[in-house]
Amino acid sequence: MNWKQEVESRKEQMIADLKDFLAIESTLDLSTAEVNKPFGKKVDDALQYMLDLGGKDGFHTKNVDGYAGHIEYGTGDELIGVLAHVDVVPAGDGWTSPPFSPEVRTGKLYARGAIDDKGPGMAAYYALKIVKESGLPLSKRVRLILGTDEETNWRCMKHYFSKEDMPSMGFTPDADFPIITAEKGLLDILLTGAIIPTNISDSTWVLEQFEGGQRVNMVPDVAICKLTGEGDVFDLKEKVQDILLQNRIQGYAEEADDHVKICVHGRAYHGSEPEKGLNAVLELAKILATIDLDSAGSAYVEMINRFLTDSFFGEKMGLSQADDVVGKLTVNAGVFQYAKNEESKLQLNIRYPLSGDKNAILSKVDECFQSYGLKIVDVDHKAAHYCEPDHPLVKTLSSVYEEQTGKKAELLAIGGGTYARALNVGVAFGPLFPGKEETAHQKDEFIELDDLFQATALYAQAIYELAK
Numbered sequence: 001m002n003w004k005q006e007v008e009s010r011k012e013q014m015i016a017d018l019k020d021f022l023a024i025e026s027t028l029d030l031s032t033a034e035v036n037k038p039f040g041k042k043v044d045d046a047l048q049y050m051l052d053l054g055g056k057d058g059f060h061t062k063n064v065d066g067y068a069g070h071i072e073y074g075t076g077d078e079l080i081g082v083l084a085h086v087d088v089v090p091a092g093d094g095w096t097s098p099p100f101s102p103e104v105r106t107g108k109l110y111a112r113g114a115i116d117d118k119g120p121g122m123a124a125y126y127a128l129k130i131v132k133e134s135g136l137p138l139s140k141r142v143r144l145i146l147g148t149d150e151e152t153n154w155r156c157m158k159h160y161f162s163k164e165d166m167p168s169m170g171f172t173p174d175a176d177f178p179i180i181t182a183e184k185g186l187l188d189i190l191l192t193g194a195i196i197p198t199n200i201s202d203s204t205w206v207l208e209q210f211e212g213g214q215r216v217n218m219v220p221d222v223a224i225c226k227l228t229g230e231g232d233v234f235d236l237k238e239k240v241q242d243i244l245l246q247n248r249i250q251g252y253a254e255e256a257d258d259h260v261k262i263c264v265h266g267r268a269y270h271g272s273e274p275e276k277g278l279n280a281v282l283e284l285a286k287i288l289a290t291i292d293l294d295s296a297g298s299a300y301v302e303m304i305n306r307f308l309t310d311s312f313f314g315e316k317m318g319l320s321q322a323d324d325v326v327g328k329l330t331v332n333a334g335v336f337q338y339a340k341n342e343e344s345k346l347q348l349n350i351r352y353p354l355s356g357d358k359n360a361i362l363s364k365v366d367e368c369f370q371s372y373g374l375k376i377v378d379v380d381h382k383a384a385h386y387c388e389p390d391h392p393l394v395k396t397l398s399s400v401y402e403e404q405t406g407k408k409a410e411l412l413a414i415g416g417g418t419y420a421r422a423l424n425v426g427v428a429f430g431p432l433f434p435g436k437e438e439t440a441h442q443k444d445e446f447i448e449l450d451d452l453f454q455a456t457a458l459y460a461q462a463i464y465e466l467a468k
């Protein structure tokens with residue numbers, strides 16, 4: 001089979017179908033949710049679009065209560081899964097062309113969802129179509145499974161697999177080529193509580209408010225606090241400016257009506273590599289440690305500095321651990337909210353190695369923050385995910401990749417989480433080729449057409465080799 005030739009002869013139709021699919025603004029919208037459309041009308045339209053396409057091409061399709069659906073081909077007991085999603089993150093501002101009016105410019109197709117994950121989903125669909133139209137015999141069934149809530153809570157896959165069979169193995173075209181075989185365990189932890197004050201009786205400044213960070217899986221890029229008190233405002237401002245300058249950090253202290261505001265700018269980064277960003281909140285906590293604060297404020301700042309500041313690998317909480325496959329445990333201190341005499345809130349994103357013990361990590365975290373008055377109130381957990389390098393799935397995808405691209409199929413280990421975790425035995429396989437610009441979730445998201453076609457050819461051969 002000449003897989004690239006098969007893609008070549010279908011590419012006009014494929015781009016036309018993909019443009020229609022991308023034009024559907026399938027962001028989560030609970031205001032239009034109803035029975036069998038749990039994530040809103042547009043998300044459902046996108047799911048239905050793909051299922052209709054499958055039906056029109058003669059595939060067996062199924063909509064599982066609007067949470068997910070599948071397009072199936074082949075016969076046999078064993079099931080191979082290909083997992084993509086039809087939902088997209090909101091467009092945001094600053095686009096060169098409207099995000100839901102797909103446009104091709106210099107070999108790139110621009111639209112929200114172009115690379116995450118509608119382009120790859122369409123590539124996987126055309127791959128299945130090519131396999132079907134080639135007439136090559138399969139001994140297994142293949143399902144293109146389409147989720148609808150990947151960008152938010154994965155409720156789609158929880159529901160789908162509560163009703164449908166788990167494939168014996170599969171891949172997801174929702175990350176990077178060549179093949180991601182190992183992903184750290186993920187813990188999103190929410191702690192809340194009233195801070196227990198220290199014994200300090202007199203203080204110059206009162207910490208009225210302190211906050212930073214919007215998402216638990218991002219390094220906070222801004223932190224602010226408000227101080228009131230009888231101290232010398234000029235001295236305070238000068239002290240803050242000195243520390244900022246010494247550490248080459250952006251920020252300022254300014255006097256407002258009845259308080260002094262301090263603002264620190266850091267550098268946002270993905271929470272899987274917190275050491276590569278500059279956590280504005282932790283930098284602000286370092287500054288506040290040099291200021292004479294009230295009893296609750298100083299306890300709060302002490303807590304941050306004792307367990308989180310300059311401790312991106314969990315050292316200060318006693319969580320240091322690593323393995324040879326995915327590396328070290330990491331801690332991203334992502335969201336902080338504190339206001340005097342109110343409940344304070346802290347969110348941590350911890351990523352642990354394959355050998356990590358979730359319960360041991362949680363009890364350590366609890367132990368650390370409990371003495372300051374914070375308790376764990378919510379945990380979102382995704383277990384570490386690993387597929388052995390000599391598993392037939394990995395062997396097959398590696399040989400397909402090497403045969404078509406002429407490059408070595410390096411196996412990747414990452415701190416982030418891919419859709420492959422929804423499968424018992426699964427890996428991420430594309431669509432972003434090594435060295436290519438990552439535009440998922442950003443303005444002017446695009447997929448290079450040549451890469452889209454190459455991915456389609458890879459998926460077609462992979463599906464055939466896995467299911468033959």
Ligand SMILES: [Zn+2]
Pocket residue numbers: 085116117150174
């Ligand atoms: Zn995605």
